[in-house]
Amino acid sequence: MTAILTSVERLVDEVLIPAAPEVDATGVIPRENFAAMAAAGLFGVAAGGDIRRMPEVGEAVISGCLATGFVWAQHHGVVLGLLRGDNAELRDELLPLLTSGEEMAGVSYAGLASHGRTLRAHPGSDGGFRLSGRAALVTGWGMIGVLGVWAYDEDADASHFVVLRDPGAVAGIDATPLNLVAAQASNTVSLQFDDVEASPEAVVDTVPGSHRPAGANLTIRMNAALPLGVCRSALRSLAATDDENAAEALAAGQRAVADLRERLDAALDDADQLYRYRAHANELAMRLASSVGVAVGSRSVLVGSDADRLVREALFCSVCATRPPIRAEMLRRLPAGD
Secondary structure: HHHHHHHHHHHHHHHHHHHHHHHHHHHOHHHHOOOOOOHHHHHHHHOOOOOOHHHHHHHHHHHHHHHHHHHHHHHHHHHHHHHOOOOOOHHHHHHHHHHHEEEEEEEEOOOOHHHOOOOOEOOOOOOOEEEEEEEEEEEEOOOOOEEEEEEEOOOEEEEEEEEEOOHHOOEEEEEEEEEOOOOHHHHOOEEEEEEEEEEHHEEEEEOOOOOOOOHHHHHHHHOHHHEEEEEEEEEHHHOOOOOHHHHHHHHHHHHHHHHHHHHHHOOOHHHHHHHHHHHHHHHHHHHHHHHHHHHHHHHHHHHOOOHHHHHHHHHHHHHHHOOOOHHHHHHHHHHHOO
């Protein structure tokens, strides 16, 4: 994992950071971003080494380019699903393609209780399922060759993880592009499923309807890489300003980020604490992004400035991949300034 961390730091500095302003302005991720990530072995991070170091990798990638990092993070939802599921044949077929970056994947958890069970699985005629309903947010549309979705089976009171190949060509899936305040280049869409056929061979895993998926706490920790990545990007921008007061803000921000990392890592066995510290990370991202604007001054109100992008990215990360306890903690803290 140390070699991966060295590679990702180089990739962030040499590829992602230089391209980030254009990615934000054009809404297009250059192919070079993903090619460089594949060459660095980043598409297989979840499949090897110490997976608990993955948040550190994710934080670095997000700090370089939120849109690129968001697509990359969703990809790993399918990698982890294949690793944890019982479908050895599909795992053997897809993992080499996914971990090498030859294929990219998107994921939706719409069929889980935590996500409202808006995607349903109904028994099919061949032992498979027919999928109907909505997946509110799917990232990488048009870039992904594999889509993994959780769908709820009311008859069995179970959720099934189903993998679909070439999802853009699957009959019965209708995609609606979403206009996002940040990471527009991630090609995030809302998907409507209308009796989409899923064969028995496409089912990777099945869990009881009330079951909390394995690795849920680690997923919360990994999702915290979103705001912490924005924090890291904001600290980089603060370090580049010439405001004499920015040095104090930079030092305070660095201490706060380091403290939050430690707290999040120490709370891996406590979901309530993870939710709390994720909320704190969201808040810190918003504060540090605003600090960049203050340090830069009036130039920060120009569209395309670092502050403009960071404030939008902080808002994005404060609501993306959050759960009700996270939002409740933020609403408690933000007005009071705790």
